[in-house]
Amino acid sequence: MDRPVYIALEGSEGCGKSTQSRRLADALGATLTRETGGTAVGQRLRAILHDTDVTDLDDRAEALIVAADRAQHIAQVVRPSLESGTPVVSDRSVYSTLAYQGYGRGLDVDELRTLNEWAIGDTTPDLVILLRVPDDVARRRMERRELDRFERAGDDFHARVDAGFAEMSAADPERWAIVDASAPLDEVATTIRSIVQDRLGV
Template identity: 40%
Template sequence: MFITFEGPEGSGKTTQIRLLAEWLGKQGWGVVTTREPGGTRIGNGIRSLLLDVDHTEMTPRTETLLFNAARAQIVHEVIRPALQAGQIVLCDRFADSTLAYQGYGYGQDRAELGRLIRYATGGLTPDLTLYLDVHPEVGLVRKQSGAGQEWNRLDARTVAFHRAVQTGYAELIAAEPERWRVVESDLPEQAVHQAIVAVVAARLPVEAKERR
């Protein structure tokens, strides 16, 4: 099963992925956690290029191609092998982030983005996508003030950009309601976790596989 987490900056995805992975492990599931961009040696190198705040000259087209290069590598090296081994994959962002940020945030052609994403992923799509909802302004403040948070080039975009991204996510959710579930992330950490567990548990088979 392939589960992705999406949402604005500062929505708490990293924490909730960790908590869900711990819960799934206790239920007997083999779990792989990863993130975009990154998750592989090559992907982490691309991540450094993408998020460096000094790379102000990077064009939206360059950014899109780099994100999808990292995505192609993580699908090949991490995600598909884990799924083929019967593990549950939890990924911090995936292709929907490209559609939301590059498509709606930058206004790039979404049909072209869709074709590029399909090429990069070989047509792989998540079984379930959890959207952790928080107002962009709140999320950015959280991220700026959070200890150990990675402030990056995309975070430095305007509030208007992040609002456009949020609008994009709303349209993506409306287009595929069976795949998406929205979780309010303004709640206490454990309350958000329990809401996520309820969603995921309903999608899992009755009997957990043996630990791997």
């Protein structure tokens, strides 16, 4: 491509997005960022979203908080990086809202898409890497850390999220690539790097 690339890593809890996002950003010399919490404002919004003491947050309010985080993130981090000539690698993107608040919470996916298109304008990922791991692998990884509000949402919720990611990736194969993230870390990183090279030429 003749412009900086914007790549998002997506997937369910425990799939290794943060680790692989960092490794890919290092390899590309890219801005490494995340949703939610990729800005100072976003960190405050993220604190609400992930706080296990917050037990009465309405699903629509949750979706609006995530959209607010995303609007700030695109305006303050993603778009300025791309305009300055620097690639961007993000741990999650707009597709997480469709998966979590749409498929997971049961909100209307088309309404969420419209809301988030307004929040981000035309700044969408050029490539989405979907990391997939078997449930037992994800569960073992999750046992190693203190769980946040989303991670405690239950197996049925996460099954719907997984189904959402699968459906979105199948519907747009030119934008999405699926990677088996249960392989060793170095192997996963090499696979991702190869996909980026093949798809985007960087």
